[in-house]
Amino acid sequence: MIVVKVGGGLDVDYGALCDDIAQLHHAGQPVVLVHGGSEETNRVATALGTPPRFVTTASGHVSRYTDQAAMDVFMMMYAGKINKRIVELLQQRGINAFGCSGLDGRILTAQRKAQLRIVENGKQLILRDDRTGTIEAVNQQVLRTLMHAGLTPVIAPIACSHTGEALNVDGDRTAAQIAQALTADTLVLLSSVPGLLRNFPDTSTLIPQIARQDIDRYMEVAQGRMKKKVMGAAEALAGGVNRVIMADARIAQPIQMALAGHGTVIT
Amino acid sequence: MIVVKVGGGLDVDYGALCDDIAQLHHAGQPVVLVHGGSEETNRVATALGTPPRFVTTASGHVSRYTDQAAMDVFMMMYAGKINKRIVELLQQRGINAFGCSGLDGRILTAQRKAQLRIVENGKQLILRDDRTGTIEAVNQQVLRTLMHAGLTPVIAPIACSHTGEALNVDGDRTAAQIAQALTADTLVLLSSVPGLLRNFPDTSTLIPQIARQDIDRYMEVAQGRMKKKVMGAAEALAGGVNRVIMADARIAQPIQMALAGHGTVIT
Numbered sequence: 252m253i254v255v256k257v258g259g260g261l262d263v264d265y266g267a268l269c270d271d272i273a274q275l276h277h278a279g280q281p282v283v284l285v286h287g288g289s290e291e292t293n294r295v296a297t298a299l300g301t302p303p304r305f306v307t308t309a310s311g312h313v314s315r316y317t318d319q320a321a322m323d324v325f326m327m328m329y330a331g332k333i334n335k336r337i338v339e340l341l342q343q344r345g346i347n348a349f350g351c352s353g354l355d356g357r358i359l360t361a362q363r364k365a366q367l368r369i370v371e372n373g374k375q376l377i378l379r380d381d382r383t384g385t386i387e388a389v390n391q392q393v394l395r396t397l398m399h400a401g402l403t404p405v406i407a408p409i410a411c412s413h414t415g416e417a418l419n420v421d422g423d424r425t426a427a428q429i430a431q432a433l434t435a436d437t438l439v440l441l442s443s444v445p446g447l448l449r450n451f452p453d454t455s456t457l458i459p460q461i462a463r464q465d466i467d468r469y470m471e472v473a474q475g476r477m478k479k480k481v482m483g484a485a486e487a488l489a490g491g492v493n494r495v496i497m498a499d500a501r502i503a504q505p506i507q508m509a510l511a512g513h514g515t516v517i518t
Numbered sequence: 519m520i521v522v523k524v525g526g527g528l529d530v531d532y533g534a535l536c537d538d539i540a541q542l543h544h545a546g547q548p549v550v551l552v553h554g555g556s557e558e559t560n561r562v563a564t565a566l567g568t569p570p571r572f573v574t575t576a577s578g579h580v581s582r583y584t585d586q587a588a589m590d591v592f593m594m595m596y597a598g599k600i601n602k603r604i605v606e607l608l609q610q611r612g613i614n615a616f617g618c619s620g621l622d623g624r625i626l627t628a629q630r631k632a633q634l635r636i637v638e639n640g641k642q643l644i645l646r647d648d649r650t651g652t653i654e655a656v657n658q659q660v661l662r663t664l665m666h667a668g669l670t671p672v673i674a675p676i677a678c679s680h681t682g683e684a685l686n687v688d689g690d691r692t693a694a695q696i697a698q699a700l701t702a703d704t705l706v707l708l709s710s711v712p713g714l715l716r717n718f719p720d721t722s723t724l725i726p727q728i729a730r731q732d733i734d735r736y737m738e739v740a741q742g743r744m745k746k747k748v749m750g751a752a753e754a755l756a757g758g759v760n761r762v763i764m765a766d767a768r769i770a771q772p773i774q775m776a777l778a779g780h781g782t783v784i785t
Contacts, residue, residue, distance in 0.1 A: 411609055
């Protein structure tokens, strides 16, 4: 079984992705899909008068600041339009997809970050109404129940806090946690780059292979959003997943191309 | 088992509704919830520059015209924000809710209306890109699978066409179809009125009881949206549901009040 995360770039070819999932399904290789949606979400949030706010945490990560108005838009886009349009594309290809978020059935339980320590104009500030979290548990029983019923899970990265609040969680790390919980053979992280690049955005510097024991060294190579992918990859491998592949979401047969070794393969 | 439809008025008290579902759940009375969302959807559609368009069909029904841009917003609001905020309220009350739409797992299969014959300024027009449908089948197996796993389904009224397209379906009739498929004891239709009124909006003309054999006569009493509720009630009763109650969504314990006879009880 393969867990695939598809990023939220506007140039992702969802039709090609769903063709690929259908082909793999018919070849006896089931896929669990986790999706992003950040670019479309940013557009709609701006149109609705609540533009996204990205903050730099004290530890140096760039993170989406999710107050309740931002969570409304996050739910609209991730759990709503993006999730259901993917489910529709799969249904049109004969795959009985089932879209949900990690809030549903408490598939994903996360610890809410009680406060977010950020740096703004060189000063440290604390934000207290942020709704983001770090996943602590995956309810693999619910996912297995869906799969045993012949359904293909399509999961939006929203988790449930210990007190039942909806939390924004990182999609790559969500996919990594799900891959571990389901003891997936392979985790494929698809996005709008061909893999991990030594010198972003120079695609000729693609790193084709990484040995799992070396992965921590690549945290410094990874820029911006790619850091979360490298963290996810490290978590998944530590948790028993055989192989993680970072590859291109913008091409035909993106999953099969990744499985054939196109991208950055970590084993 | 009770199937509850809650309407999409801005004055609906979702917190009270979820308190009530939690109380019923702990009393051994499981609820399956179908929700609306029209008023919030209209607001967001207008803010996004695609205001809702309501058309009058040749048969005299007022219907939402759902082109693909409208379906995007419908998915955002119904399957996204409204569905997940209800799931969150239930999770906060210790109920392991599971939100989805009828597109997911093909819970609801509908026949797409190939063309919509409307009347505009006295002239008949035909609209061909409308994405609405009439439910033909409920996949009760998926719903039972969720319930057997201890989950409380929360369902947005979006169905799957025979070719996999997402379709907007009427929420009241969706609830009626689900109640039949699950052989629910009672169908409760909650909205922003206390029940069926002989002279809308005069609440002193509430009709407290209707005998099932008389229901067709009440199609003429029902105005606007209430017609769909009466149609849903008739379908549910014909399909084996014991009792349908139309009642007020804006009060404390709305379901328990309905079950106690407050509203219009059809048996």
